[in-house]
Amino acid sequence: MTIFSKITGAVLGATLLAGTAGAQTLSMAVSAPPASIDPQYYTLTPSIMLSAHMFEGLVQRDENARLRPALAASWRLVDDTTWEFKLRPGATFHNGAPVTAEDVAYSVARVPTVQSPSSFAVYTRAITGVEVVDAETIRFKTASPYPLLANDLATVFIMPRSLGAGVASAAFASDKVAIGSGPFRFVSYAPNDRVVMTRNDSYWGTKPEWQRVEYRIITNSGARVAALLSGDVAMIDNVPTQDLGKLRTDSRITIAEGTSLRLIFLGLDVFRDGATPDVTGPNGEALDKNPLQDHRVREALSIAINRQAIAQRVMENASVPTGQFMPQGAFGYDPSIAVPRYDVDRAKKLLAEAGYPNGLTITLRGPNDRYVNDAQILQVVAQMWARIGVKTAVDAQPLATLIGRLNRFEASAYLLGWANSTGEPSTSLRSILGGRGPNNGLGLSNYGRYANAAVDEITARGLATMDDGAREKLLQEAMRTAMQDVAIVPLHIQKSVWATRRGLTYTPRVDEQTLAQEVRTAK
Template structure:
């Protein structure tokens, strides 16, 4: 019997029977079951079902104990973590400090990672196993954010993973976690079948089985919800939000998200950028994006309010930086750039491009809400100032790999600062790419600013939040003055459930079955 038929049968049954199964339709495909392979929200959301972390983050990205029962800085450069007793892996093997030491050492070693988790463990110089349930992390300097950063590192089973690679997670051989669900089967790019782990140390989950489906098409995702084929969808299309709010068959859950949608300039080459030419189609000997006047012209020629109103239909807020208002390290002195197409033309002329040039903007078409539509709208704005911009939209499965290989001259991207602080973006996206320093793991554009790196490193050592926030706001101002990228908008995260369910929206936009409950 097909899963959709089963879902319909359960929907008609009593709440007690219905509450055994949940079908989730997500708009963005997880690219791997390996929780250390790709620091992207779809991958992270899937891994949260199977694996736990020492420190977890709630829907408002506030930390709370996970596999660590407690933690404390016992010396300026030593953090001690006491592990939760009695935890077992899905195969019944006891969880110990050996697994923790193995897990924090693994992210920098994962091959072909498009965006590594290594920045979250870069501060750890040495891991000391005190006993089976006590581990100490030694850092070179005081590092107050280590517990928050470890909230991004899934703990994997040493006995199941050692000597194995990402493909072994995808096949299920290494996908043995301590989390609330076990993976039963998967069809990459289509669905993942999860079964409840009744031995989980956390609260008992109402769902005996979770089907995690990938439905990239917005219309198909909404239709599946309204037809009763799925119970929960994410990335509710902005075009459907008003209609769905009036539909008594569904409920909408929304929250201001931490994700910035932005455009990054390729800085990996000094000239001859692919698909960037003069108006006659000839390659350019210099990289126009190396000129801050060109970068500034492109950012002030974007009408962000129009993007929010016409493309996002109100489901976003214009952005001039990556941290939204209300977060601890938002810099209120950095405004949303004013729309000034005439000023942009003057800047282009000053930079030596009075007649502009031609380029191709790359974007995913199934990763972020209205991603391709946003790119098309921005391209039209740039074309109006003389920078004739074509758009090439690709599925995320193709876009992500090509982007990490610096194949794109200019790209639309997104980043959710799930730690709740500006440092995440600074280290991973704007930090100078350096594998040894574990910096710039998601810096596909290869932007580099040593002064910005120095501010980032300084902030990481400051114990007081107000001192750290002040330095991070200084870094935001510096990145803005240098036009390190073109910020567009912060997304409002939205989900829709069918009637009878309640979903807790997360600021980090992760779609997890653990956040969904029967209404009564």
Template sequence: MRFHFKAMLGAMAALALAVPAQAADLKLALSSSPSAMDPQFHNLGANLNVAQNMFDTLVRMDADSRLMPWLAESWRVIDDRTWEFRLRKDVRFHDGTKLTADDVIWSLDRPATLVNSPAGFGIYTRSIATKTAVDATTLRITTNGPYPLLLSDLSVIYILNRKATEGLAAEDFARGKGMVGTGPYRFVSFQRDDRVELARNDTAWGTGPAWDHVSVRFIPNNASRLAALLSGDVDAIEGVPTADLAQVKANPKLVYAQKVSGRLVYFYVDSGRADTPQVTARDGGKLAKNPLADERVRRAMSMAINREAIADRVMAGLGYPTNNLVPETLFGYDPTLTVVKFDPEGAKRLLAEAGYPDGFALTIHGPNDRLVNDAQIVQAVAQMLTRIGIAAKVETIPMASYASRGAKGEFSFGLIGFGSQTGESSSILRAIIACQNPKSGGGLYNWSHYCNPQVDDYLTRALATVDDQARLDLLRKAAHLAVTTEAIIPLHFQATTWAARKGIAIEPRTDERTFAASFRPVP
């Protein structure tokens, strides 16, 4: 998607939702369990996959990451700092109360008040200066300055029922309190690391949900998840294992869908701390300084990775090597950032030049249930680094634990993925590249602890620029400087595959989200 600010001014669109021929039940298997049920507590893909079934946002990204009206049926720009939103008048919460502008204001205020969030949603509300209810279904928002990404930011914030959630802590939601949304399905029950049970919302706005009941199961093991589909234990799954794609495609009882995502799969490299926890000398002794703080070391590590081999052998053709932050279909892509050439001999020379002719030792961390073949990627890169003198050990763990520990700074070098939530590169720049700043919300996922004031300057200016070309130039400058100074080590964009039993249609998404509305029964 190419996001153009001017094209979105006063945007309105007719909303067309699929109408099922008849209702049925859906048993859906996901790869990761949520770390929290509070839809505003932890900005994590596994959490969003669950929340999207029960909660709505003012604006939504469609399957191709294009903005569309949702709870807000229309909006207009009054001046360069003031926006007015009109809410749909036919929307009710699951408890029967009507959605009002006061609920929206509460929902936009709340993220900044949540404590102990490992990565919250406050970054998406910090641009807002004031919020005013003009009437029950009209909301006026002013921003701190010209801000072209307000609509995109609002597509990330779930709207809650103020009466049902005021005074609740994040952990209360896991017990069913506050689970009162406007989405197509109502909360029934939650068993941590096992499943979420949902029921059809009979008062849902629009044309209503496709399913009577939805059971969302969490099955981290790829083989077990596919086996559940093949046995009929579940009706649909995400993350079809690459090794089993041919089997799925050839099975007449199954259907599948595939899409290249906007999720960047990359390695964070702890360059910002003088002492990093998972790096030692080869004999296990303490090093005088953090070698990852040296740009030459980070570049050597990048040059040691054979991205083409990973794409072909580990990803079975479902990885698309890159040195960019976003794919070429998204605003902010920089065509001058070409894929880093595999050069192990050059990498060895850089290590020696940096003062590490004999290398050092480190532990590579990564999830084992979130990205396509994530554990295998980590193993492959460990072998590649070993060949240039870096003795690499591997530790992969479930994503929920990985996200929590990573946010606490427990790791030095590891695999992770991040997709643009705004449809352009500013989202990923703010989250994983910008200097860590609790006040501004920058660097929430900056596990590299990288900080370059010039990159932040380019980004800050881009976020306040409404001219498309000027903003594009600034975003490209920020990305180019960050990537060429090895803020992170980009690897590839992944293609994601979903599968279901015959009789179910699948809508694949570039953001890789998987929820009940992604599936509908067909004759």
């Protein structure tokens, strides 16, 4: 048992299977739709986990985010700035073509060319040169020592170079283009409904038990649970907290749960000097400056939130209150960063000191279809802010709509989640907390446009430090600096909860991914 995961519930009997042992179908329901079949389109967990069924990187992560070989059988550091990867002999794409170093070079080169709401380019930014040594050997150059290249490349999916330059993301909704090397092959895609896949019997690794997978998208929590209980599906993810107690005692169901690497947080517009669109005075009057640029206002908004109450009453203990991105026990977790203490009186005092003794009016935006109890959390935060004189209107909407608004920087305060699925905090330090700049690859998901040169400099030093212990201390320092600055308002780390029909097992993953190839029948 790891620090992250445990499995609860008895494994009993048989489950929803179709056909014989050689022709089984697994029907599973996930809570959030992928943005695209293109595995390089969007750094969104629902998209990445679907891609992981059909596509592979050079390396992959196990259930505890540790690296293990995938299309690369091995890798090594040739010198301080050169990494060499040796490809796995015999690995082939779904069209039968062998996976070669040229395909890897093509895939890496494509990443920054994809028009994306949140680009995978953050994972290829360190690469300054690519050398194809032979069909099974590729080398990557970096401008300076960069210890996390293998980690980054675990998130870059490889596709055949025969797809050609400029292949559009929309084209991947076809088995002629959605060609990977993973354990399942693409069959069909009905947006917001389901993806159908079949087993890749030529797969180089352990073949899944399932010949066919019905990967259904059921965003409504009640409908997802009902589908499980009726036998319409054999597995669901993101079990709603209000149903956990009932499902734990149902002999037909097995529960798997574990702490994830996903932080739920509030982002704030700290960029604009003048008025910010969703913040006005206490009576709706226009402001000539942005209150969120004041550290005292940001701290007041943070300590006005009772994180323990949210974890216990809203999340039914399916979350862990936090003041940072990493959970306890993970690489980069800093025990000196405390969970912000709930203090209404101090919050009011800070607002008054900042020049807002009568409070403010804010619109808090967030998704209503992506994170566990996201819409409820928005409402509870709004109620808590009201206690310090911050009148809060909630705008909960589908994530796809929200992201469009955030990409246009049209929100002043918003709720999002971020999973450091690499198992360490560098991705959040770069993508969420990194200062945006021309071609610097930082801040790609930093919609509040927070910028702190000290955070970026310490992070850069950490990413150039090959010694794990020294690198961890630098990344902790960078996170500590950003959290002291209230760069964002962390709320809690989500726990991940899956439910299966009896007779199936699933090992919880810290990256929250729901993978059909990891669903097994009980022995």
